[in-house]
Amino acid sequence: MIVTGKTRVCGVIGDPIEHTLSPIIHNAAFEALNLDYVFLAFKVKSAWVEAAVNGMRALNLRGLNVTMPHKSAVMNYLDRIDLSAQIVNSVNTILNKENLLFGFNTDGIGALKALKENGVELKGRKILLLGAGGAARAIAYTLAKEADELAVLNRTVKQAEGLAKLLEKSLSKKVVAGSLKPSDIQRNLQDSDILVNATSVGMSPNAEESPVPPKLLRSNLAVMDIVYNPVETKLAQDAKAAGAKVVSGVDMLIHQGAASFEIWTGKSAPIEVMRKVALKHLQKV
Numbered sequence: 606m607i608v609t610g611k612t613r614v615c616g617v618i619g620d621p622i623e624h625t626l627s628p629i630i631h632n633a634a635f636e637a638l639n640l641d642y643v644f645l646a647f648k649v650k651s652a653w654v655e656a657a658v659n660g661m662r663a664l665n666l667r668g669l670n671v672t673m674p675h676k677s678a679v680m681n682y683l684d685r686i687d688l689s690a691q692i693v694n695s696v697n698t699i700l701n702k703e704n705l706l707f708g709f710n711t712d713g714i715g716a717l718k719a720l721k722e723n724g725v726e727l728k729g730r731k732i733l734l735l736g737a738g739g740a741a742r743a744i745a746y747t748l749a750k751e752a753d754e755l756a757v758l759n760r761t762v763k764q765a766e767g768l769a770k771l772l773e774k775s776l777s778k779k780v781v782a783g784s785l786k787p788s789d790i791q792r793n794l795q796d797s798d799i800l801v802n803a804t805s806v807g808m809s810p811n812a813e814e815s816p817v818p819p820k821l822l823r824s825n826l827a828v829m830d831i832v833y834n835p836v837e838t839k840l841a842q843d844a845k846a847a848g849a850k851v852v853s854g855v856d857m858l859i860h861q862g863a864a865s866f867e868i869w870t871g872k873s874a875p876i877e878v879m880r881k882v883a884l885k886h887l888q889k890v
């Protein structure tokens with residue numbers, strides 16, 4: 606890759622940022638399509654979010670990904686925000702188009718494409734979603750539009766109730782809320798077709814943990830764990846052992862990244878290049 610005065614710059618802001626895979630994935634994608642773009646990671650402390658977003662205009666950066674803990678804070682400094690990002694109060698992608706900043710959230714579409722790519726049908730199905738944090742909110746909104754029924758369970762029940770109310774209001778669909786207690790999981794899982802873990806339970810270094818007791822898993826279930834480090838979580842291993850269809854968090858990671866890539870470049874993302882480089886890196890760490 607040769608960086609010149611014409612090279613367009615994209616990046617990711619967050620804190621911490623050292624472990625992000627985004628530069629690896631996006632630079633491989635730019636190179637594969639021979640695009641004159643480069644992608645960098647910027648560690649931005651909360652006190653500097655406004656300056657960082659304004660700096661995007663000043664330095665004419667083409668695009669930014671936004672990760673923890675800035676996904677809501679950046680919304681104060683953008684010119685336009687996509688409706689679904691507004692509803693879930695979370696932006697993970699910013700496009701700079703002639704100095705106007707547009708905010709999007711690609712987590713929901715990333716999850717939806719990962720499920721569809723793995724042959725999981727949503728129409729007429731019931732989904733049980735664990736978690737009510739940033740990623741869970743975006744996923745809940747996108748999946749609830751497609752599926753018949755949704756239940757949201759979270760450690761902090763108030764958060765799940767808030768999300769359920771928000772979805773009921775914006776989508777006119779019944780959404781059940783509850784806790785992560787095994788009894789609540791059991792009750793909601795028995796008539797569900799799809800289980801999505803959007804909590805951070807099971808993420809490295811706590812890779813031996815799972816939010817779901819293995820005995821509750823069964824073969825006629827599709828299970829997606831959005832945690833991608835480790836590549837195969839404890840929940841994914843348990844689901845596989847129960848004979849369930851398993852969708853990896855890496856698939857969602859690639860599809861949400863691909864959606865950002867397409868927003869910035871206007872080109873179809875090289876999905877397989879992105880997946881290969883992400884897996885290669887994750888298997889090393």
Ligand SMILES: NC(=O)c1ccc[n+]([C@@H]2O[C@H](COP(=O)([O-])OP(=O)(O)OC[C@H]3O[C@@H](n4cnc5c(N)ncnc54)[C@H](OP(=O)(O)O)[C@@H]3O)[C@@H](O)[C@H]2O)c1
Binds near residue numbers: 760761764806858859
């Ligand atoms: N595959 C992908 O593309 C992708 C994209 C985004 C995020 N992720 C992964 O998804 C996970 C969540 O990310 P996020 O951005 O949504 O984070 P977040 O906003 O901080 O939300 C964290 C969620 O996990 C729950 N949680 C945390 N620790 C828990 C524990 N010990 N027991 C039970 N619940 C717990 C939180 O519950 P409370 O509300 O009770 O705190 C909340 O629902 C992370 O592992 C992240 O790496 C993957």
